[in-house]
Every structure is written in C-alpha cells, then in structure tokens.
Amino acid sequence: MKKYIPILKRTQMFAGVGEKDIATMLSCLGARVYTYKKGEYVLRQGEHINDITVLVEGSLHIQKDDYWGNRSILGQISVGEMFGEAYVAPESGALLNDVVAVEDSAVMFFDVRRIITTCSNACRFHSAVVQNLFFAISEKNRKLVQKLGHMSKRSTREKLISYLSEEAKRQGSAAFVIPFNRQQLADFLSVDRSAMSNELCKMRKEGLLEFDRNKFRLL
Amino acid sequence: MKKYIPILKRTQMFAGVGEKDIATMLSCLGARVYTYKKGEYVLRQGEHINDITVLVEGSLHIQKDDYWGNRSILGQISVGEMFGEAYVAPESGALLNDVVAVEDSAVMFFDVRRIITTCSNACRFHSAVVQNLFFAISEKNRKLVQKLGHMSKRSTREKLISYLSEEAKRQGSAAFVIPFNRQQLADFLSVDRSAMSNELCKMRKEGLLEFDRNKFRLL
C-alpha cells in the first residue's frame, strides 16, 4: 500500500496533504488496495458500494452493455482519478454501470462513512480531504455535464468535433492523444464504429484534422 | 425571504435542520433571493458564479443552444432542487449552459465560500448542511449518469423507453406526468420532435403505452 502514497499525493483528493500525513490517514480512512488483470471487472452493475475509490495504477472504463450487446462507455478513469463518488449518499442504490480494467490496474477503496465522519484521532488533514473531495465531486459533475454536451450533438461529425476540440483544449495543444481506440471511441460517443471511421477519414480529406491511431491533430 | 423557509426545510440541503435554525443560517450563508419571469435567463453560458442555488418557486431548464439553433435541454429543476453545484470548485471556470425560467420563478443564492468555510458563529447545523450538500452533489452526479444512460441509446424509441421507464420507476407508478411538452422532451432526448411524436404514436398503436399531453401510462 505504501508504494502508492506518492501517487495519492498527486490526486485531487489528497491535494495539500504531505506523504507522512497520507500514510497516517490510510488506516483512518479504511483504505484497501485490490488489483485487477486487463479485462477484469472492478465493479458490476447492480452491486452496492459504500466506498469512494481512487485508481492508483492502470486504466478503467465505466461502461454498460444492453440486451442487444451494444456497449456504451460512459467514462474513462486514469491514474489518480476517483470513481464511485455518485453512490456515497445513503439512499443512492445500486450501481448503474460496470467498471472494467482496460489494462492491469490497482484500485484503492476508502470507506465513505469513515471519510465523512470526522474521526477523533490525530487526523489533522481529515477536514481538508473532505473539502477536496467536495470539490472533486463537483468537478466530476462538471465533466459529466460536458460529456452530455457531446452526446446531445445530433450527428456523428458534430459529436467528434465536440469531443476532439474539448480534448485539445483540455490537453492544451492541437496535437493530443486520446485514451480510446476506434471501437472504444465509438462506444464513448454512442455511434457506429465504421460510420465514425468513415466520417473521420472524410474530415481528414477535408483538411479539418490529421490522425494516426489514437494521436490526433486539429488544423 | 422568510416565506421560503418552509420550502427550504423540505430540501435535501437543509434536511434535519429546523425552521428557526434555517432562519439563523440564511444570513450566515449569505443568502439572497431573485425572481424571474417566464422565459427570463437566470444564468447564461460563459458567466462565472460562486454560488450554489436552490429553486424556491417555479421551474427551470438547464439548456444550451448551438450555432445552428438546435436546443439541448440538459436537465429540469423543480422547487427544492439545487443547481450550480458543478461550479463550486475554485478552478471550475465558466458556466457551460444557460439556466432559463420556464415559468415565473424565484431562486435563492448561497455564497459557496461561506458554506464551505465553517463559520465561527453559532451555526450549530452548519456542518450538517455541508454533509447534506455533499450527498446532494453526489446524488446529482448519479442523475447525470442516469441521463447519460438515456442519451447513449441509439434510436429514438430506445431513448423514449429508457426515459419513460425510469420516470415511471422514479414516480412509483406506471402512470405518471412528465415536466416537458413534446418539443422540450425532444430537446431533452436530443432527437427531432416530429420523428419522436411519430415514434410515440407508433408505440401507442403497438399497445406499449398510452398518453395524453404530458400524462403517460406504460402498459
């Protein structure tokens, strides 16, 4: 568990907390680490959790498969990001999605009740973590609204432009890398892969952008 | 402002706090009330806010219009619900959407910093409100994920089924009322109104559901 402390230090949840203090807090917050092989499920739709989790190694997808086998990727989690925050409320019910490791991953679980209930121990930074978490959930909220913005676009081309230009902005460069292959990007934007591939190539011919695999450049 | 205290008492934000304590907290939290006529903008895309707000009268839509005049309704706010919670983090940036009054409305604004910074006054329930807010934002998060679930459906029919069946479940009855007219529902699900209207009528012919204006019944 200790080896992940430098990673935790860089997360939004532990912003402003030193490594020693994080080490102290781990037991206070009921932290546990589990590892997953590529393709394994971290959480499944319908399960109940009482934890907020932070990805400390690898990469995850939050996704859902319907009756007909259509997969929707709701989001992608990189190292340092958290998930499960939508289910901290006492009456929040079962998970709406699956969480799957897209590469070998490690996830740290924190007991929600022990985060929210300020402990009587010497957790000097406990309240800072609660505030950090508060902001982090709010931030996540904003990202979801942003994704809804992409999804609400009517055509495949508009969805692509919406997503790619936001990604360029976020990464601060017209040239950037996306965390999806074609099928995953199609699942993320809820469109057909071949139609999307076709549209991307059309846009390239029109001189709107360049790309190679998952490297893109907007022109 | 006082007349809204009974309404605040029933909100998630002030759950478990008595009316007298709410009255005391209003000044402590920097509360202000503004009123809006039907059709007026409460907030506009691109603005910056440092407030969490609660709707105390009327009804609001969170929406966005693009270059081509297509409107997307991201969400609907009823009395007692809050909005703006996605922008509480210090670095959250400008609003991504417009907030519009769909009927004459009143909104209460609370200064975020005064909520988060526990005051030194006699606000016994301040920390309870922070915790309530924490859960409320998390809950909101879950709703956004749920809406993403509807939006990620490929066809108009699937989107309708996804939305209507969730609404039936939420209202605890196969017969329920939705807070949208046809055009608004189409904007909410990001589909064409006439195509959607057509699809609804087909579904009625097939015996899947009944409806009259905004009253629906699943069969």
Add this chain to the structure above:
DNA sequence: ACAAAGATGTTGTTTTTACAACAAAAAAGA
C-alpha cells in the same frame, strides 16, 4: 520470423432520422 488476433479503413445496402410542410386539436387571450 511467422501465424494469429486485433484494429482500422472502405464500400454498398438497408433502416432510421432529420427536415419541411401542413392539418388538427388545445390553450391562451381579448
């Protein structure tokens, strides 16, 4: 190095949606 598996691009066909235009019904206002 080679075979196998996976990812990407391409094309033609079918299905669905968007768009436009208008009729009918309901609601709002004078």
Add this chain to the structure above:
DNA sequence: TCTTTTTTGTTGTAAAAACAACATCTTTGT
C-alpha cells in the same frame, strides 16, 4: 365567445447512420 397562438400529429422526401462484409495494416505471442 371568438380569434390567435401554441402544441401535437401526420406525411413525403432527403440525408445520415447502422449494418454487414471484407481488405489492409498492426500488434502480439510463440
């Protein structure tokens, strides 16, 4: 009540997306 405005339903056409099938290029594992 009567008129006007808004909302809803209906239809035909044009555009777009989904689907299916396959060629090509990459990556992975042996």
